[in-house]
Amino acid sequence: MQRGEIYRIHQPPNDTKRYRAFVIVSRQSLIDSRFSMVICAPIYTNGQGLATQVSVGPEEGLKHGSWIHCDNLASIPKSGLTRYIGSLSSSKRTMLDRALQIALDLF
Secondary structure, eight states: OOTTEEEEEESOTTOSSSEEEEEEOSOHHHHHSSOSEEEEEEEESOOOOOTTEEEEOGGGTOSSOEEEETTSOEEEEGGGOOEEEEEOOHHHHHHHHHHHHHHTTOO
């Protein structure tokens, strides 16, 4: 399990969808630890092109163009991350880092 990987989650918390894709945004040391949860950002098919959203699509293993929403982070149990979809390229991870900085006001 690595930062930037995308997983399909069954019955995600606080979501009406049966399944939703999420990208792991936790730091790698937390992912590698014995802690049972990781922080993830949901992926939606709709986006407004905001600075806190990153476009993703088939290049990352998704079926169609979608958006990572960094304003809606969730703690997900590692045990729920079993359906691997794909991962972000280094350039998309850089875009994700920037979107997270904006969403969390880390300047």
